[in-house]
Amino acid sequence: xxxxxxxxxxxxxxxxxxLRALQHEPMHGFGISGxxxxxxxxxxxxxxxxxxxxxxxxxxxxxxKSEWGVSENNRKAxxxxxxxxxRRQLDAETANWAKLSAAINLVLRGA
Amino acid sequence: MSxxxxxxxxxxxxxxxxxxxxxxxxxxxxxxxxxxxxxxxxGMDPDEARCAARRQFGHIDxxxxxxxxxxxxxxxxxxxxxxxxxVRMLAKTPGATALSIVSIALGIGATTALxxxxxxxxxxxxxxxxxxxxxxxxxxxxxxxxVRFTWRDYEVMxxxxxxxxxxxxxxxxxxxxxxxxxxxxxxxxxxxxNMLTLIGARTVLGGTALGLADGVPQVVISHRLWRxxxxxxxxxxxxxxxxxxxxxxxxxxxxxxxxxxxxxxxLDLWIGAETQFQKGQKDVDDYExxxxxxxxVRPRAVAAALDxxxxxxxxxxxxxxxxxxxRLGADYSMNWTQKAIGGGVLLAxxxxxxxxxxxxxxxxxxxxxxxxxxxxxxxIALGSGPWAVARQLLIEAGLLSTIGAxxxxxxxxxxxxxLNLIINSITPWFGLQVRLDWxxxxxxxxxxxAALLLAGLAxxxxxxxLDLTQVLQLGQGTGRTSGWLQRALISGQTAISVAIFxxxxxxxxxxxxxxxxxxGFDPDKSLLVMNVAPGLxxxxxxxxxxxxxxxxxxxxVKGVAAARCLPLTGSGNGQRVSVDIPGxxxxxxxxxSVGPNYFAVMGTRLLAGRGFEPxxxxxxxxxxxxxxxxxxxxxxxxxxxxxxxxxxxxxxxITGVTEDLxxxxxxxxxxxxYVYLPYEQKGHGELVLFVEAAQMPDSLAPSVRSELKRFxxxxxxxxxxxxxxxxxxxxxxxxAAALVTTTLxxxxxxxxxxxxxxxxQFAVNRRTREIGVRMxxxxxxxxxxxxxxxxxxRTIAWGxxxxxxxxxxxxxxxxxxxxxxxxxxxxxxxxSAAAAVLVxxxxxxxxxxxxxxxxxxxxxxxx
Numbered sequence: 001x002x003x004x005x006x007x008x009x010x011x012x013x014x015x016x017x018x019l020r021a022l023q024h025e026p027m028h029g030f031g032i033s034g035x036x037x038x039x040x041x042x043x044x045x046x047x048x049x050x051x052x053x054x055x056x057x058x059x060x061x062x063x064x065k066s067e068w069g070v071s072e073n074n075r076k077a078x079x080x081x082x083x084x085x086x087r088r089q090l091d092a093e094t095a096n097w098a099k100l101s102a103a104i105n106l107v108l109r110g111a
Numbered sequence: 112m113s114x115x116x117x118x119x120x121x122x123x124x125x126x127x128x129x130x131x132x133x134x135x136x137x138x139x140x141x142x143x144x145x146x147x148x149x150x151x152x153x154g155m156d157p158d159e160a161r162c163a164a165r166r167q168f169g170h171i172d173x174x175x176x177x178x179x180x181x182x183x184x185x186x187x188x189x190x191x192x193x194x195x196x197x198v199r200m201l202a203k204t205p206g207a208t209a210l211s212i213v214s215i216a217l218g219i220g221a222t223t224a225l226x227x228x229x230x231x232x233x234x235x236x237x238x239x240x241x242x243x244x245x246x247x248x249x250x251x252x253x254x255x256x257x258v259r260f261t262w263r264d265y266e267v268m269x270x271x272x273x274x275x276x277x278x279x280x281x282x283x284x285x286x287x288x289x290x291x292x293x294x295x296x297x298x299x300x301x302x303x304x305n306m307l308t309l310i311g312a313r314t315v316l317g318g319t320a321l322g323l324a325d326g327v328p329q330v331v332i333s334h335r336l337w338r339x340x341x342x343x344x345x346x347x348x349x350x351x352x353x354x355x356x357x358x359x360x361x362x363x364x365x366x367x368x369x370x371x372x373x374x375x376x377x378l379d380l381w382i383g384a385e386t387q388f389q390k391g392q393k394d395v396d397d398y399e400x401x402x403x404x405x406x407x408v409r410p411r412a413v414a415a416a417l418d419x420x421x422x423x424x425x426x427x428x429x430x431x432x433x434x435x436x437x438r439l440g441a442d443y444s445m446n447w448t449q450k451a452i453g454g455g456v457l458l459a460x461x462x463x464x465x466x467x468x469x470x471x472x473x474x475x476x477x478x479x480x481x482x483x484x485x486x487x488x489x490x491i492a493l494g495s496g497p498w499a500v501a502r503q504l505l506i507e508a509g510l511l512s513t514i515g516a517x518x519x520x521x522x523x524x525x526x527x528x529x530l531n532l533i534i535n536s537i538t539p540w541f542g543l544q545v546r547l548d549w550x551x552x553x554x555x556x557x558x559x560x561a562a563l564l565l566a567g568l569a570x571x572x573x574x575x576x577l578d579l580t581q582v583l584q585l586g587q588g589t590g591r592t593s594g595w596l597q598r599a600l601i602s603g604q605t606a607i608s609v610a611i612f613x614x615x616x617x618x619x620x621x622x623x624x625x626x627x628x629x630x631g632f633d634p635d636k637s638l639l640v641m642n643v644a645p646g647l648x649x650x651x652x653x654x655x656x657x658x659x660x661x662x663x664x665x666x667x668v669k670g671v672a673a674a675r676c677l678p679l680t681g682s683g684n685g686q687r688v689s690v691d692i693p694g695x696x697x698x699x700x701x702x703x704s705v706g707p708n709y710f711a712v713m714g715t716r717l718l719a720g721r722g723f724e725p726x727x728x729x730x731x732x733x734x735x736x737x738x739x740x741x742x743x744x745x746x747x748x749x750x751x752x753x754x755x756x757x758x759x760x761x762x763x764x765i766t767g768v769t770e771d772l773x774x775x776x777x778x779x780x781x782x783x784x785y786v787y788l789p790y791e792q793k794g795h796g797e798l799v800l801f802v803e804a805a806q807m808p809d810s811l812a813p814s815v816r817s818e819l820k821r822f823x824x825x826x827x828x829x830x831x832x833x834x835x836x837x838x839x840x841x842x843x844x845x846x847a848a849a850l851v852t853t854t855l856x857x858x859x860x861x862x863x864x865x866x867x868x869x870x871x872q873f874a875v876n877r878r879t880r881e882i883g884v885r886m887x888x889x890x891x892x893x894x895x896x897x898x899x900x901x902x903x904x905r906t907i908a909w910g911x912x913x914x915x916x917x918x919x920x921x922x923x924x925x926x927x928x929x930x931x932x933x934x935x936x937x938x939x940x941x942x943s944a945a946a947a948v949l950v951x952x953x954x955x956x957x958x959x960x961x962x963x964x965x966x967x968x969x970x971x972x973x974x
Contacts, residue, residue, distance in 0.1 A: 029138060030145040048146070048167050049174030052139065056178050071141075073148065078138050 014054050015063075016097065019082065019090040022064060026081035028071060029055060055080060063089050135178060143168055190506070197507040207479065208511070210865050211472045215515025215563075217858060218468025219555045220522025222461050225851075227523070227548035228530055232375060234454070238368040240311040241403075243444035246410055248278070248400035248417065250437040253428035254699050260398040262384070264421050265303065268400065271420035275413040276404035279306040281372070282397040285829045286380050287644075289353035290340065296829050297336065299380030300371070301387050307331060309403050310372060317348035317363030321383035327351070328386035330359045334367040335542065336379040354382065356825075370542055372401060372443075375534070377542025402439065410439040458554075465555055467607050467859050469562035470600040472511065474866040476504075476563070478597075478873035508563035516556045523547055597870060602910035604866060605947060608859030609914025613943035614921055615852035617936065621929040622845040625779065628930075630679050630841070631738075631772025633714025638834035639808040639815060640677060644797045646825020651798055652790055654823070655706055661822050662802055667811055669803040672712035673790055675704040677799045679776050679841045688786055691757040692745050700741060700784040701774050707789075710736075710769065712803050720752040720767030727766075727789040734789060735763040741784035742768045758786060776841050779930045797829070808833045848928065860950045863907075867954035871903055875958045882962050883970025892963040899962050903955030904948065911947045915940055 021027065021035040032055075033048045058064045063086035071077040082090070143164050150160035168174075201208040239245060248268070252258045260268075260280065269278040281302040288295045300306075307319035316337075320329050330352070332341075341347050350361050359382065370377040384398075404413060418437035422429050430436035487500050527545050535541045626634075645654040655673035662671045688702045709715070710722040718739055727734050735758055742751045742765075751765045771782030790798075804811045812831055819826050839846070875882070882895060922934035932939070 028141075028145075030142045030149075033142075047169040048142065049139075049169035049171060050177065052135070052174050053177040056135075071145070073145070075141060075144065076137070077141050077145075078134070 014050075015058060016090070016093045018051075018054060018058060019063065019086055019093070022080055022082045022086070023090065026067070026069075026079040028069075028077040028079050030077075032080065058086070062086075135175060139168070139171060139174070193503050193506045194510065196503065197510050200507060201510065204479070207475050207869060210869070211475050211511050212515045212518060214468045214471040214862055214865070215512055215559055216518035216522055217862070218465050219516055219519030219552070219559055220526060221855070221858070222464045222555050223519065223523040223547065223552045224526035224530065226461055226551045227527060228545050230548050230551065231543070231545045235374075237372075237443050238313075238366070239443060243441065244276070244403050244406070245310065245441075245443040246402050246404060246439035247442045248402055248414075248437065249440055250418065250421065250427075251430045251434055252699060253430060255431045255434045256699065258427070259396040260400055261396045262398065264396075265398060265400065267420045267426070268417050269303075272402065272413055272417050275408045275416065276402055277305060277309055278400055278402045279303045279309045280384065280398040280400050281306050282384065282399065283378070285642075286382070287355050287827045288340070288380070289356070294827060295340070296827075297379040298376075299378050299382060301382055301384040304383045304385065306401075307381060310401065312369045313366050314363040315366050316345065317361070319381075320362045321381060321386075323383075323386055324360050324362070327358050327360045328354075328383060329362040330354060331363045331365060331381040332361060333365055333370070333377060333379045335377060337364045354380065355387075375541050375543050404439075410441070414439050461551070461555065462558065463607055464855070465558050465562070467604050467862055469559055470604045471862045471866040472515075472563060473565070474597060474600055475869045476508065478869050505564060509560065512556070512560045512563045516559065519556070520547070520552065523552065598906065598909075601863070601866060601870070601906050602913065604859070604863045605907045605910025606914035606917055608856060608863050608950075609911055609943050609947050610917035610921055611852060611859050612856030612946055613914070613918035613939050614925065615849065615856040616939045616942050617922055617925070617929055617932055617934075618845070618849040618852050620932045620936070620938070622842070622849040624930045624932070625842055625845040628773065628778045629716075629770060630778065630838070631713075631715060631770060631785070632678060634834070634838050636712070636714050636834055637804050637806070637808045638712070639802040639804060639811050639831065640834055640837055641800045641802070641815070641831045642677070642797060642829035643800060643819070644827040644829065645823055646827065647823045655790060655798060655800070658800065658819060658822055659706070659708070661818055662800075662815060665811075665814055665818055667805045668815070669805050670708055670712045671803070672708040672801045673706040674709055674799045674801070675790065677837065678703070678713075678772060679778075679837065688759045688788075690741065690745070690784070690786065695744075698741070698744060698784055700786045702786045702788060704788045704790045709787075709790075709801070712801050716770040718768045718770060719750070720765070722767055723787075723789045733761055733763040734766045736767040736769055736787040737765055738769055738771050738782065738785035740771050740782045741786065744784055758788075763788075778841055778845070801834075808835075844928075845930070860946065864950045864954040867903060867906065867951060868957065870906070871899060871955050871958035872961070874902070875899065875962045878962075879965055879970050882965050883967045886965065887967035887971065895965075896959040896963050899959035900952055900955045903951045907947060907951045911944060914947065915944065918943060 017036055017039070018032060021032050021039065027035065029051060030048075033051050036051075055064070055066075059066055059080075062083060064080050065083050066078050066080050069077060069079045143161075146164035146167055147160045150163050151157065155163060165171075236242065248260075250258050250260070250264075262280065265278065265280040272278050279302065281300045284299055284301055286297045286299045288297050302321065304321045307321065312319055312331075314331070315334060317331075319331055321331065322329060332347075337343060337347060341350075347361050347364060351358055352361060353359070365381075402413070404410065414435070414437045418430075421427050422436065490500055524547060527547060531543055531545055534543045645651055645658075647654060649657070659671040659673060662668055687699045690698045690700050692698050705723065707723045707725050707727070710717055715722075717736075720736070722736060723734070735756065737745070737751065737756070745751065745756060746754060751768060754765050755762050756765060757763075769785075769787065772785055773780050774783040774785075802808070802811060802815055816828065816831070886892075886895060918940065919934065922929075922936075922939070926934050
């Protein structure tokens with residue numbers, strides 16, 4: 001997989017991916033960046049640094065919350081988890097996305 | 112998410128910035144370490160692992176900056192920054208800032224305090240239910256003067272008016288309340304028993320019954336007295352207290368808002384008049400009447416019916432033709448027209464005062480904006496939008512007005528405290544408690560803020576119109592001195608200051624005239640004046656003689672005299688006698704009964720004949736001393752000494768003629784005919800003792816008191832004061848008017864001077880180059896100085912003219928309040944104009960001096 005495959009990530013998409021990554025358990029920033037790569041089969045490569053502004057934005061919007069804790073390697077790390085609002089947002093966006101991508105698929109295949 | 116939460120979070124982000132930075136750095140370092148560890152696990156060597164981690168993370172500072180941007184909450188943060196900048200800018204010109212704050216504080220403080228007072232005194236509604244049904248009853252005697260009613264009048268009138276409504280009578284008195292530690296003089300009213308129910312007074316405890324309970328007179332006391340003397344004891348109702356040395360029983364305590372039926376007054380005791388009668392008291396004319404009309408009854412008809420009942424055979428003589436004999440005054444209902452007009456006048460005055468203080472600040476802002484043009488141009492050139500610059504100016508204005516308003520509130524509170532003290536010290540009858548009126552405070556603070564914002568906006572407009580390159584290149588303003596707005600502001604300020612200052616000159620002259628009025632005695636005598644009620648069973652003439660002898664023996668006492676009443680008091684002086692004028696209508700004259708030493712001790716001038724002597728006492732020839740006015744009325748040019756006059760039906764020989772005296776406490780009134788009768792021949796009850804002291808009369812008071820107490824253990828003192836204090840009371844209205852207008856006028860001029868100074872100072876700064884050129888071309892320093900002074904005079908010229916016109920209008924309006932000064936008094940106008948010119952010159956002096964110090968070479972090279 002080369003650099004050319006790297007897709008530009010729209011801001012909204014990144015937000016949704018983060019919410020999705022946090023769906024099952026709280027994670028720290030490093031963990032989230034790993035999960036993002038993993039979830040997209042390495043297609044979506046987020047530059048790790050740009051993850052943080054997005055995280056802070058989501059915290060500000062009240063969709064996720066953060067807490068200082070200890071990582072699996074006994075390091076101090078900040079863990080992020082979904083808030084109730086975040087979970088609702090994720091559901092809504094997932095539904096939206098499903099509709100939108102279905103529509104796009106239809107358009108592209110039909111052509 | 113709610114807007115509130117957003118704002119809160121963003122506000123928090125303003126203050127938690129350092130913590131945010133630390134945590135962000137921690138978190139990112141942590142991330143790098145984890146990546147590095149992961150890379151090592153994947154088989155990289157340590158150095159390579161660290162570099163790879165860095166690469167994978169991307170630009171750390173870029174990420175941090177992006178995160179910061181995320182949090183920035185535009186407006187709030189900008190505001191905070193503007194605020195910090197505003198504080199710095201204000202601190203940069205501490206003089207102008209201080210002046211602005213002082214102006215605003217004075218404007219807001221003074222107006223709020225004065226108008227809270229006016230509002231309380233004029234507009235505060237009475238707490239009585241259905242006040243529009245309540246009327247005061249006024250009647251005039253056959254000479255057109257207002258009369259006080261007798262109890263007989265009450266009986267007759269309440270019968271005549273029974274079908275129209277109910278009448279109640281009351282009379283203000285001092286009462287003696289016995290307390291464990293001595294006696295206390297209280298102000299109260301002796302009233303008809305229906306009085307309190309009629310006005311609708313409500314109680315916190317008990318009722319308003321004022322009859323006899325098991326033969327004991329009932330009293331109702333004020334909330335103030337209950338709190339002060341009975342420590343708010345709930346058991347007060349039914350308790351026996353001693354009033355005027357008689358047992359009374361308390362039937363109720365009034366609510367705190369029931370002070371009296373007159374404004375400002377707080378009376379402590381209400382007692383049934385009928386329970387207090389002693390022989391002959393039904394004829395004492397000491398009562399005021401208040402009437403509650405049945406709904407739908409016309410006051411005019413009632414007044415006619417009441418009037419008819421007291422006139423005619425056996426009653427009073429009719430009032431002169433053309434004068435309404437009896438009138439009902441709707442003094443308790445709040446007349447809306449009156450209120451609207453009064454309120455409008457108040458607001459207009461308030462706005463004028465505020466205008467002066469605001470104009471000053473606006474002035475300063477405008478001048479500064481001129482000077483700061485370059486700064487604004489620079490900021491706009493560097494990319495900040497005009498709105499950002501305008502916002503900056505608005506914030507500075509807002510900050511100034513907030514600080515000024517805060518000081519203004521403090522000032523207003525202090526002023527009100529002081530005003531309450533002063534007014535209540537006039538007489539113990541007053542119980543004024545003016546509080547800060549928050550509506551008025553809101554109005555003045557709002558007006559100030561609005562004025563400041565406008566003033567702030569004017570420079571902003573200037574900014575919008577700026578031709579940047581021109582301003583940046585020239586660095587100095589154009590030659591024009593000040594805009595029309597500044598001129599208008601200064602003219603307005605000057606006009607108002609001149610008008611108020613002119614009034615001050617008017618009132619000061621009036622005060623001096625009033626102070627120079629000889630009130631029928633020598634105002635410079637050092638006398639102790641005491642109202643006393645003798646307790647011994649002596650006739651009051653004997654009592655006065657014996658007490659006088661004992662007091663005269665005290666060290667430091669030069670002389671003692673007694674009289675029935677104290678000159679220059681409204682009520683005690685209300686006594687009248689009827690004097691038959693040979694060949695004319697009988698004349699109602701003021702009267703006093705005085706002891707033998709009275710004229711000597713008081714320093715009353717005898718213009719002819721002699722005063723009273725001990726031989727004029729009971730049994731001798733009936734005599735009288737008359738005032739010059741009466742001598743003129745009765746005898747024309749003839750010598751009255753030895754002539755006879757019929758006074759209240761008794762023939763008396765005139766032994767002397769004294770100087771004239773004003774008829775009441777009002778020094779402005781013209782003298783009226785007056786009669787002195789010897790004390791021993793006519794006199795009873797309370798009396799006034801005058802003790803002349805060799806030195807300070809104050810210091811004599813304790814020894815005089817204890818000597819009198821030894822002589823008569825039952826004596827009651829109602830009032831002990833010096834003659835000076837008594838005179839000050841009579842002079843109070845004149846003094847207050849002079850004081851208030853002088854203060855306001857000086858304040859106005861001070862503020863005008865400050866504003867003018869600011870404007871001229873900036874003008875000189877800006878014209879440094881022009882002045883330099885002039886001086887280089889040969890203008891000498893005197894010419895330059897005169898140029899600045901002339902400019903100052905020109906600036907105020909229109910304001911001065913307008914101010915004199917305003918003054919003429921105001922002087923006409925206050926014509927009746929001023930003693931012996933014409934509304935067109937040339938001195939008043941001359942002094943006010945001269946003061947304005949002086950102020951203009953004084954304000955211009957420093958800027959002018961500064962202009963002359965400009966070094967032409969420096970000024971030209973500075974560019």
